[in-house]
Amino acid sequence: MKLLRLLVLLSLVGCADRSTALSAPSPTSFEQYRQQTLARLERDRRFQNPDHGLELDWNAPREWVAQTPNGHGVLLVHGLGDSPGSFSDIGAQLASRGYRVRTLLLPGHGTQPYDMLDVDIADWRRTVAQQVALLRQDVDQVYLGGFSTGANLVLEYAMDDPGIAGLLMFSPAFKARNRFIWMLPWLTYVKPWLRDPEGPRQLQSPLRYQNIPTNGFAQFYRTSAAVRDKLADATFDRPVLIVSAAHDSVVDVQFVREAFTARFSHPASRMIWYGELPAPQRSPRILVRSDHLPAERISQFSHMGVLFAPGNPQYGRQGQQPECWNGQTDEGLQHCLAGKPVWYSAWGYREPDKVHARLTFNPYFEWQAEVMEQVMRQ
Template sequence: MIHSHLPIVLCALALQACASRLDEPPATGFDSYRQQTLQLIENHRVFQTADRTAELNWNAPQQWRPNGTPKGGVLLVHGLGDSPWSFHDIGRTLADQGYIVRTVLLPGHGTRPQDMLNVTLAQWQQVVREQAAQLSREVPKVYLGGFSTGANLVLDYAYQHDDIAGLLLFSPAFRSDSAYVWVTPWISWVRPWLAEPDDGVRPMQTPVRYLNVPTNGFAQFHYSSVLARQRLEQKPYGKPVFMVITEHDSVLDTRYVLDSFNQRFTHPGSRLVWYGTSPQAAPQNPRVLARNDYLPELHISQFSHMGLLFSPDNPLYGPQGSQRICWNGQPLPDMARCMAGEPVWYSDWGYQEPGKVHARLTFNPYYQWQSQVMLNVLGQ
């Protein structure tokens, strides 16, 4: 990404000043937090289906408890425009192995995209601080996990709290692949939306995520990535880390993420799962595990940013699920064929190939294998 370093420096200084003014939040019990958030969603959400109860539960913070006494806890933080549904499968997988698992809903999410017009990174950080501290009071060992922007937030917290036992980072958004994301903080007040809302073409949201995010949302994401890179430059992170990325991610600078793993995440038990052509580092670094992301037998052309999280059995996002994402950067006639239910291939955002209609890949055929790698890292 080529641009002046001055905006990054200014953003970092602003974030440090903001964070220093925030006192440690009071204890907020998870059950109370969940009920308050459910009420907020119900009051402000633009519901997408007739099943309001289901939508409320999909977007609200969740908890999974294991049988018996928990051996530890995991707090999971979703990404920009997403919801706690991101961890529907991973939460169950971890609970089955003895962990108490909780998710959060970041402010501005779960209701309607317009609610992100004035949200701040500090508000997101506060939710993570409150619920991480609460979980730490209840179990002897706490891990943090995050998807995309959520990975930036948990990395920041872990650098400040040495009691965190390790990290689970899914498509961590340490650096965007866009050369222009740094501009978003400077233009959000004059251009609130990068893509105009309600243009009759682009859907605004689905039952579990936003498809159109205000410019300010991207600005706060940018701030979080600046902060994550600042933490990584500060010193290596020595706790066990599980990380997973796909080579063809349409959001991230995946080479930067790979290099960061090799150089900054130093624990010998850490693992990075890489979907795509084996990276050059794989033969030299046994901590990097590669799998092919072109699976024509499953009609998969490339893996996607979001698909790494979900089992093929997911009731919304699996190949037989109810939520096919056809808004995928392809021509409108292809999108219409996808929405009509015609057979599709799957890919990341923006991938096109003559003669094929591509929906977003929203499931991971390697989910069971990936979960075992993740659990092995937690067992360090």
């Protein structure tokens, strides 16, 4: 009974408004927003390398302006613990097709994981709304895109704003695979970190956080719960592209696929499914590609791998930032860190006599970009 009372009390506290005010005045242009954010990164970031250039470029908001503009704009929102650099390849692809493309930095990100201890979903929602308004000043039509948690945020926004032309959602996290995630808004007040931030594992890399406070996961859960609430009562009738990996270690991708079929009604909408899919579950709107590519040493696709081109200098085939920590043994971790040959997979996959790093690039990237363009042309 005492435990029940504690959980009820914590749930009431967790529902209170914990939002933190944005540290700078509301910007009146994207360039002002970018400069404000760069100044904050230079002041507050825990840099991982003596040369700060890569980390500032990767973590700061960015804009691509097309040489031949089509009058349309795309705002891209990164995932939990990630950064605007997640869209370094997709942004360039969209700009090459005429779109003005922008990324943003969600509050609590880009500096150090400790800054996520007090962030609230309201901060993230406000940032998205602010940047949509700024983009509308410069284009005739706005599309939104997002990765994982960012996909949840843009879908929630677009369902309340019929002026959004369409959505691009990469590994959308409508529902987590972990069935105990609903407890995190309560747990955050009891256990601020699920993994000790002072432990032996790296806290962050130049590109993303490697350890996230419990509150960060709690706010992610709130984004997924908000999306499921909206999808339970409504459909989305504008074109969407959803990209999912069948072996995603984070997301309940079966739920995402069923939601796509039932709730995303536009005939031009497409779902790309990387993995096997039995014939009864297929449809003309679901495009299937194998995620087992032995010639590439790929055992399966990962949650993050759908975003990056094979030639990406950080995450590509020869990338400088391999994701070696993949749930394998310490021996396997050291094998990868030493630069020895590895296979690639989603988090936690193991196979005898093989060391698996996280797959951080998409061998189908160019084909995926063509599908993306076909959806957006509608």
